[in-house]
């Protein structure tokens with residue numbers, strides 16, 4: 178059954194209380210660590226068929242092995258850099274072939290190049306833009322024919338609290354801000370095809386071994402000051418909490434949501450303790 182926008186209505190899912198992603202064919206970039214890994218794990222365990230990529234082949238193998246036997250079937254993976262346009266486009270085509278089509282894509286790979294404003298050059302700005310915005314644009318463009326073939330679909334762009342609340346590094350915030358605009362504009366552009374587009378902005382996530390976790394372990398006083406000043410609940414949001422919102426936006430439960438910017442940050446104030 179399809180809704181008025183042409184996307185499949187998850188009536189079966191609703192009746193048995195599922196998360197609404199069972200059977201969905203979803204491509205997620207940057208799926209071996211952090212938020213991307215949690216999105217992939219959640220989708221696969223909820224019965225979606227998933228393709229993901231990262232630059233490090235070994236990490237993709239490890240992820241695949243750890244998910245073997247889960248409901249969603251074999252995970253399709255490919256090692257590539259999302260800033261290499263042709264490789265990304267070939268990956269989208271190969272994923273659609275392997276999964277038998279695409280119902281959703283998540284632009285999750287992202288990050289920042291360079292340091293503070295006066296120590297950052299044009300190459301850092303360009304690289305940060307390419308990693309966050311350039312890759313998202315090419316991903317969506319390559320996915321459109323497959324989403325159309327599916328009768329519609331859902332696109333989620335992973336932005337950041339830094340995309341709407343000022344904080345250094347500026348080149349990162351500017352690129353993340355552009356992703357929020359991109360989602361709102363694409364939602365209008367692709368709405369007639371039944372393709373929904375939303376942006377999700379995580380707060381500072383506590384990811385083992387990454388920035389905030391390292392700060393918590395190496396400089397607990399600074400972390401406690403950050404938490405007291407900026408995190409009303411005293412704790413950063415967990416990547417698993419963000420992944421659940423992404424899964425919702427990929428599911429038919431969110432069929433009425435498009436062009437939205439969805440912060441998932443437990444009402445965090447500033448994005449970091451580094452200023453402003």
Ligand SMILES: NC(=O)c1ccc[n+]([C@@H]2O[C@H](COP(=O)([O-])OP(=O)(O)OC[C@H]3O[C@@H](n4cnc5c(N)ncnc54)[C@H](OP(=O)(O)O)[C@@H]3O)[C@@H](O)[C@H]2O)c1
Nearest residue numbers: 207208209210211212231232233258259286287337381382
């Ligand atoms: N961490 C936070 O607190 C936070 C807060 C707000 C928003 N975000 C956003 O959330 C998203 C995920 O962040 P995260 O911190 O979870 O990421 P992460 O831990 O740095 O993981 C990034 C993932 O993307 C892959 N990746 C990175 N660069 C890539 C490239 N050029 N080509 C292909 N794959 C690439 C990594 O694998 P390889 O290294 O093997 O390529 C890894 O699988 C990003 O868009 C980030 O901007 C993060």
